[in-house]
Amino acid sequence: MSASDAPLRAFFQAPKFAVVGASTNTEKFGFKVFRWYVTHGLDATPINPGAKAIEVNGTSYPTVASLSDLEGPEETSVSLITPPHVTLKALEEAKGLGIQSVFLQPGTFNDDVLAYARENFKTVLAGDGGWG
Numbered sequence: 001m002s003a004s005d006a007p008l009r010a011f012f013q014a015p016k017f018a019v020v021g022a023s024t025n026t027e028k029f030g031f032k033v034f035r036w037y038v039t040h041g042l043d044a045t046p047i048n049p050g051a052k053a054i055e056v057n058g059t060s061y062p063t064v065a066s067l068s069d070l071e072g073p074e075e076t077s078v079s080l081i082t083p084p085h086v087t088l089k090a091l092e093e094a095k096g097l098g099i100q101s102v103f104l105q106p107g108t109f110n111d112d113v114l115a116y117a118r119e120n121f122k123t124v125l126a127g128d129g130g131w132g
Contacts (some may be wrong), residue, residue, distance in 0.1 A: 001096060003113060007123050007124070007125055008045050008125060010122070010123040011077045011101045011103055011123050011125055012016060012077070013091040014075060014076060014077035014100075014101060015021050015043065016040050016043050016044075016045070016072060016076040016077070017037050017043065017044040017045070017072075017076060017077050017078070018044065018045045018046075018047055018067065018070055018073075018076050018077075018078045018079070019037065019044060019045070019046050019047060019078075019079045019080065019081065020067065020078060020079070020080045020081065020082055020087075020090050021047070021048070021080060021081035021082040021086075021108075022034040022046030022047060022048050022049045022050065022054055022063065023051075023054070024048070024051045024054050025079075028091070029081050029106075029107075030048075030081040030103065032056065033079055033081055033105060034046050034054060034056065034061075034078060035056045035057075035104075037079075038056050038057075038059070038061065039056070039057070040070055044047050044061075045061075045063075045064055045070060045076075046061055046062075046063045046064075047065070047066060047067065047069075047070075048063045049063075049066065057072070066093065066122060067093045067097055067099065068093060068097065070097070073097040073098060073099050074097065074098035074099065074100070075110055077089055077099075077100075077101040077102070077103065077123075078090075078094055078099055078101070078102050078103070079102075079103040079105060079122050080102060080103065080104055080105060080108045080131040081105045081107075081108060082090075082108055083107070083108070084108060084110045084112075084113045085110055087104065087108045087113050088112070088113050088116060090114070091116055091117055091120065091121075092116075094121075095120045095121070099121070100121060100122040100123060101121060101122060101123035101124075101125075102117055102121050102123070102124055102125070103125040103126075104124065104125065104126040109126060115125055
């Protein structure tokens with residue numbers, strides 16, 4: 001394993017996952033990211049305060065309104081697909097819940113959000129082109 005693979009491996013070692021910004025709109029990135037988790041057999045919870053469930057391949061997955069509604073948040077790695085100002089609020093909530101690993105998807109962060117994540121989480125995934 002290369003050093004650059006270590007954060008990715010650490011993120012995916014969690015027994016549970018959550019997708020903040022999961023969407024019912026199949027064209028949106030929030031739907032596509034959530035679908036990726038479930039089609040790869042991962043235990044993922046969609047977080048969307050405006051929807052009751054998200055359907056993927058005929059299966060309905062109940063949503064929760066926020067990270068605080070997760071069972072066992074300290075065992076959960078979190079992907080974020082939200083604008084930077086929403087991402088920062090979610091990261092603050094995640095920190096308080098003991099979440100250790102976050103994946104900042106493209107468009108979800110700016111310099112301040114990235115700095116906050118790197119200062120407060122054990123594992124942070126964020127690639128080039130992620131600035132919102």
